[in-house]
Amino acid sequence: MAAETSTLPTPPDVVRCAYMELVVTDLAASRAFYVDVLGLVVTEENENAIYLRSLEEFIHHNLVLRKGPVAAVAAFAYRVRTPGDVDRAEAYYRALGCRVERRANGFTTGVGDAVRVEDPFGFPFEFFFDTEHVERLTWRYDLHTPGALVRLDHFNQVTPDVPAALDYINKLGFGTTEKIQDEAGTVYAAWVRRKPTVHDTAMTGGDGPRMHHVAFATHEKHNIIAICDKLGALRMSDVIERGPGRHGVSNAFYLYLRDPDGHRVEIYTQDYYTGDPDNPVVVWDVHDNQRRDWWGNPVVPSWYTDASRVLDLDGNPQPLTAREEAKELDVTIGADGFSYTRQGDTEHGFKVGNQL
Numbered sequence: 001m002a003a004e005t006s007t008l009p010t011p012p013d014v015v016r017c018a019y020m021e022l023v024v025t026d027l028a029a030s031r032a033f034y035v036d037v038l039g040l041v042v043t044e045e046n047e048n049a050i051y052l053r054s055l056e057e058f059i060h061h062n063l064v065l066r067k068g069p070v071a072a073v074a075a076f077a078y079r080v081r082t083p084g085d086v087d088r089a090e091a092y093y094r095a096l097g098c099r100v101e102r103r104a105n106g107f108t109t110g111v112g113d114a115v116r117v118e119d120p121f122g123f124p125f126e127f128f129f130d131t132e133h134v135e136r137l138t139w140r141y142d143l144h145t146p147g148a149l150v151r152l153d154h155f156n157q158v159t160p161d162v163p164a165a166l167d168y169i170n171k172l173g174f175g176t177t178e179k180i181q182d183e184a185g186t187v188y189a190a191w192v193r194r195k196p197t198v199h200d201t202a203m204t205g206g207d208g209p210r211m212h213h214v215a216f217a218t219h220e221k222h223n224i225i226a227i228c229d230k231l232g233a234l235r236m237s238d239v240i241e242r243g244p245g246r247h248g249v250s251n252a253f254y255l256y257l258r259d260p261d262g263h264r265v266e267i268y269t270q271d272y273y274t275g276d277p278d279n280p281v282v283v284w285d286v287h288d289n290q291r292r293d294w295w296g297n298p299v300v301p302s303w304y305t306d307a308s309r310v311l312d313l314d315g316n317p318q319p320l321t322a323r324e325e326a327k328e329l330d331v332t333i334g335a336d337g338f339s340y341t342r343q344g345d346t347e348h349g350f351k352v353g354n355q356l
């Protein structure tokens, strides 16, 4: 399917991850979660879809909730630098042999000329430039809550062959920021960026294609604590899957939630600047128990096993391909549910492994 790299046209100049289109089975339940609890702002809504944005956003939306029969992801959408980059995206994916659809009036309300593709790994990617501008609520502190979500930060994808997916997205122009691997060279996950943060998306090794999570940023750590307190007060602590905590990878403070359909949402803050062209790649040993949580707390197994299906351009769930290489869960979590470094490792102990 893939063309020779040397024959590929220039890739589109991607600016950033811009929005995700989620299919949800109960629009009212999802609205209650994303609007009433998390405080995302409704730009527009009708009986079939809700268009939401974060408080510092000026484009039409960062999240589309669309009512449908099966909970899934319809699009990982990226903003490109110019209208011509939409042309470049179309030509690039046609040269890759991928299925491509272009709509001059866009696929979602508030977005114009756009290209959607089924990428070589089965993910529905969208590229657009034209979008309605809306009020940026940065200074509307009267609307900010203690847990205010201020930006869309990143996507996270599950795919079986991380090095192959990484090679593809590097050629699309994304730089690698961090990786998790082992001494044998097996790669378990990788984080890649266009904007100068740690990532716009990440490739997590597992049965795929699936969507692991979508992440929104808060300004500070205390905003994440406030969300936990609010969920407790609402007797909704069961939507907290993992955290709060600090990541090793990305250095960000984090919290993982599950929405009414089980779609995973991360609340994320305070990663680091990566805008220099020679930004160093950080490589973590899969056996370092501070990689996923800097304080060494174990990762709940559901975080490794659960993820959302993704749709093809006809709206059908993409078939899954199993990961053949070792899974991070299997090499780091014991049968007792607690995490270990290396079995029998006495030099570094229960939590702390080697740095590669």
Ligand SMILES: [Fe+2]
Pocket: 154, 155, 156, 213, 215, 266, 268
């Ligand atoms: Fe994340």
